Amino acid sequence: MTQDIDFLIIGAGAAGIGAARRLHSLGATPLVLEAADHVGGRAETFHAGGLALDFGCGWLHSAERNVWTRIAEDAGFAVDRRTPAWGRQYRDLGFPPADHAAASAAMARWAERLEDVSPDSDRASDALRPSDPWNDFIAARTGYISGVGPERISVADYLAYDEASSDENWRLPAGYGTLVSASLPTTADLRTGVAVQKIELDGERVAVATGAGTVRARAVILTVSAAVLAGGAIAMPAALNPWRDAAARLPLGRNEKVFLEIVGDASFEDETHVVGSPRSRATGSYYIRPLGAPVVECFLGGDGAAVLDDGPQAGFDFALAELSGLFGADIRRCLRPLTATHWSGLPLIGGGYSCALPGKASARERLAQPFDDRVFFAGEATSRTDFSTAHGAHDTGVRAADEAFAAVGALRAHA
Template sequence: MQDSEALGSSEVDVAVVGAGAAGLAAARRLLEQRSELRVIVLEAAPRSGGRAHTVDPPEVGGPLDLGCGWLHGAESNPWLSIAESHGFHIDRTQAPWDVQYRDLGFPPADQRAYERASSAFYARLAEAQRDPVDRPQSTLLQADDPWNELLNAVSTYVSGAELDEASIHDTAHYRVHGSDWRIIEGYGRAVARFGQDLPIALNTPVTSIDHGWAGQVWLETPRGTIRARAAIVTVSTNVLAAETIRFVPALPDKVAAAQGLPLGLANKVFLSLDTPDELPKDAHLIGNVRAARTGAYHLRPLGRPVIEGYFGGRLAHELEAAGEAAAEAFALDELSGLLGADFRRRARLLTCTRWGQVASVRGSYSYARPGASGQRASLAAPVNNRLFFAGEATSPDAFTTARGAYETGRRAADEVLSHLRG
């Protein structure tokens, strides 16, 4: 039940703000535990799924994930069993990120040198995690190391931000380990399917949340006021930090926590291939291993006739601001430098993402600024047993992932259920 049918009453037991992975998990958990509850999910966008979004370009002959695409820590990832229970299929091919196709632009001797530099960097990172004072990860780089730029590039893929912006302490808490697998029909499609029968009101942004009433929360939307006994807020930290939703009374501690946990930016550009068979299935290239401003390119993911380019951090911001033609040109310049000058005549832009310009999200996934690692718990803390918070940024150990979003949605739902029983 979605959109107009869902918004049938102005009074509910629980209002969930946001229909991404966290919001859908929260609503599902509430209704599984107490089917009699009146629950509404309020979503600003015209679709559910949040940062999980699958599209089906006809020229590709298969789905593409514009948002999250990998089941990280797949063996224990809850989305694995959810996807399989809905009839989706799992590709268990090993992620190709550590292998440079044909060693192009990255000869074996350089690869070994980078592996040594990377191992040493992450050893220093593990040691620095025990320091009492947090600091930027960039302080662990060794002066004049020729591989500092590639270490920075990898940070932009992992965090959506460079090492000088990211906390050392926060890395100590990340606990997602295991294989990286894919959902053949699309991660975004699996998330949307998971929520397809939930009461979701699309195109319904929440503009203010008044939690000053005794026993009630009032949520203002363009379609009217919703009165609830409790509300679960799952919107992104960039939306919270911008105070797009006004809290009454104000919640300066939540805004400060969100500002300490901004969304990094990682965007994708998909290039359609005229002669896909010239490239192998599921191969990988780093565009320029000597630069921090470089793309990571997945060649023919799942055998499809595309290249999926991935840009993060400052490069992603620059290309997003410049427009899709700039993203296409950058990718083609890097790829033709590796695959031959005539390659650019056999590839063209299919689509690209601009997650920073999506008003209901404003970025990709959260990282902690130096000194802000503890803000994840602060952001997750309930307010007066009426307001509850979820989303990947509130996860203590699976932040940046749809898995973390799901787990925090269930956690927030359980907090609400405990409150309602009380």
């Protein structure tokens, strides 16, 4: 595969696909290398028995301005605009209205106090009131939102996302991952199963070594996750150490899903939701019969996601225990383990999505800067306000593609 090209994209997730789409619109044909055997990255839809289950991103967050909404509509994908059942506890099971109101009020007060946290600390846990009985509830919520507890969250980072996001959250019945993977331009030269081993600077070009050969490109758009970039899987020159350091300040949180199939005569209602144990920071968030599908989707974040380290069966057992505690032991006969994720255990990914450590929110802007008009960085971790989302990843891919296209054009002009 030794060849000289203008544009190389490393990674075919939402950012890489966004970059490829942009270069295609500019008349360029990039080579896209993807280490996995499929495209989409953390946007992956698992198909089983007619079900489309999103392992990664599943909601069009800030949907009214989310670029994937327009892409979906242009491609003929159905978009479901129903309001999510989050925030409602089905039949108040295990979460009486008085407790629900108290927990919600505690969460709101914590969010307000974030504005008063000292910039020198920038630690979201500083906004917790000592001994507040709902601190674990708040930690569970930050686990869902950021993949970590408030002790590891930058206030500036959290507020940047919160201020930019909206309350519109829509879904794609065919699967978010299905849309993302279907959106790579057919003109892109895609090579799956090709892992990048080393990046070197080679004169005016960048040499990228893989198990299938070496590619020399005028512009490389690097879209791997922050965990991969900060790790040692890809050897890089010392000149790129500042980018590695920036990525290390944006570690991926823990976000996992467990899916249970509903069988038999279960009395579950469509589009309902429960929290397993509102007073535990390691509890699950259960979406029941999403879009009418015979499934319970359990979302685990932060401390709760660690249960999957012991394998999928541990996740099934955990979810079944929480659900039977709410619905009664008989519910177990109506639920069958289906599948589960373990993003944190995948070397090609390394976690859910990025969260800036306290005092490190500026690392996003640093990571987004190009190196020497030859290496360009994209991915959700490089977004200042839309990190942790597929639309944030896409938009950074577009930004990097514009930067790369302009740089190559300038090289040609001076040739």
